Amino acid sequence: MSNLVNVYALRCVLSCPWQKPVKGKRAKGLSLATRFFNPIATFSAGFYIFMQQGTIFEQPCLHHKLKYLIFSIYTNRIVNKNKLIAALLAFGLLTACSNEKQNEVAVAHATESAPATINYGVVNTYPHDITAFTEGFLFRNGQLYESTGSPSDLPQTRSLVGVVDLSTGELEEKVELDRNKYFGEGIVFLNDKLYQLTYVSKKGFVYDANTFEKLEEFTFPSKEGWGMTTDSTYLIMSDGTNQLTYLDPSTFEAVRTVSVKDHKGAVRNLNELEYINGYIYANIYTTSDIVKIDPETGKVVGRLDLSSLEHDALSKNPNALELNGIAYNPENKNVYVTGKLWPNIYEIKFNY
Numbered sequence: 061m062s063n064l065v066n067v068y069a070l071r072c073v074l075s076c077p078w079q080k081p082v083k084g085k086r087a088k089g090l091s092l093a094t095r096f097f098n099p100i101a102t103f104s105a106g107f108y109i110f111m112q113q114g115t116i117f118e119q120p121c122l123h124h125k126l127k128y129l130i131f132s133i134y135t136n137r138i139v140n141k142n143k144l145i146a147a148l149l150a151f152g153l154l155t156a157c158s159n160e161k162q163n164e165v166a167v168a169h170a171t172e173s174a175p176a177t178i179n180y181g182v183v184n185t186y187p188h189d190i191t192a193f194t195e196g197f198l199f200r201n202g203q204l205y206e207s208t209g210s211p212s213d214l215p216q217t218r219s220l221v222g223v224v225d226l227s228t229g230e231l232e233e234k235v236e237l238d239r240n241k242y243f244g245e246g247i248v249f250l251n252d253k254l255y256q257l258t259y260v261s262k263k264g265f266v267y268d269a270n271t272f273e274k275l276e277e278f279t280f281p282s283k284e285g286w287g288m289t290t291d292s293t294y295l296i297m298s299d300g301t302n303q304l305t306y307l308d309p310s311t312f313e314a315v316r317t318v319s320v321k322d323h324k325g326a327v328r329n330l331n332e333l334e335y336i337n338g339y340i341y342a343n344i345y346t347t348s349d350i351v352k353i354d355p356e357t358g359k360v361v362g363r364l365d366l367s368s369l370e371h372d373a374l375s376k377n378p379n380a381l382e383l384n385g386i387a388y389n390p391e392n393k394n395v396y397v398t399g400k401l402w403p404n405i406y407e408i409k410f411n412y
């Protein structure tokens with residue numbers, strides 16, 4: 061029923077006597093005719109608008125409300141002073157209600173605002189192996205670990221896990237995968253074990269965190285393995301979508317998924333991850349952005365633009381690819397970032 065009323069009211073609105081005629085003589089003639097022959101319909105529309113307090117339009121303009129009021133007075137032949145005051149009071153009430161509604165809309169938009177920009181400063185710069193196709197990056201016991209992948213079109217790359225020597229950028233190798241079988245991806249340490257994902261094999265590996273002896277293999281629900289981090293209880297992995305999946309570290313079953321979104325919608329291509337002070341930071345593949353994610357809601361609450369670091373890396377190595385690698389050092393509370401084939405690792409500082 062309300063739809064029928066809306067259609068009727070809309071038709072009346074279109075025949076409003078103060079409606080500006082569209083271009084063309086015929087249209088102008090029709091509009092003029094409406095001014096004289098459709099006053100009842102127009103009054104009905106005006107009355108309807110009054111009753112609905114402007115809900116026919118999302119944000120009814122003052123001009124429309126005013127002209128309906130004037131026409132209502134005209135068609136009712138309101139010449140009585142008291143009736144005129146009553147009509148003006150009604151108009152004031154309508155405007156107040158409408159303003160309230162517009163304020164509500166403004167508040168609703170504010171809660172869906174863009175993530176806050178997180179500014180950062182570069183504290184230090186270290187060398188990085190330009191054959192390292194970075195897929196995992198993290199600190200453990202004061203040492204920086206890196207995991208790398210091995211695209212077939214980049215024969216110089218290897219799927220490795222090792223400790224980065226910050227003075228040379230060289231990787232002290234701990235694990236190497238057969239690049240003809242596996243493409244190394246994200247890594248994380250949890251409960252004295254090292255977990256490693258592979259890209260499209262749907263296979264992961266578990267190693268002793270101290271000896272790097274392989275303990276077991278596992279599969280995971282996602283189609284692809286990308287980045288990995290932990291909240292000290294679960295393995296948290298990305299798979300190139302906007303989903304983060306929490307895996308039980310014993311059974312490797314998914315216990316929870318988080319859909320990551322910002323004010324524009326789903327945030328896809330979540331890549332290398334880092335859990336810092338209750339938030340998950342993620343590289344966005346193909347961009348030089350890192351997003352800060354609230355793991356309870358999946359909302360992106362902050363964003364770092366590291367494009368200046370990417371430009372610096374490209375100026376030193378034209379073959380440098382995407383930013384990918386976030387490692388939080390709990391000892392100095394700084395974050396170390398790098399990228400695939402980047403010549404440098406950057407130590408940055410920002411408010412988490």
Ligand SMILES: [Ca+2]
Pocket residue numbers: 196197198288289332333334385386387
């Ligand atoms: Ca990381």
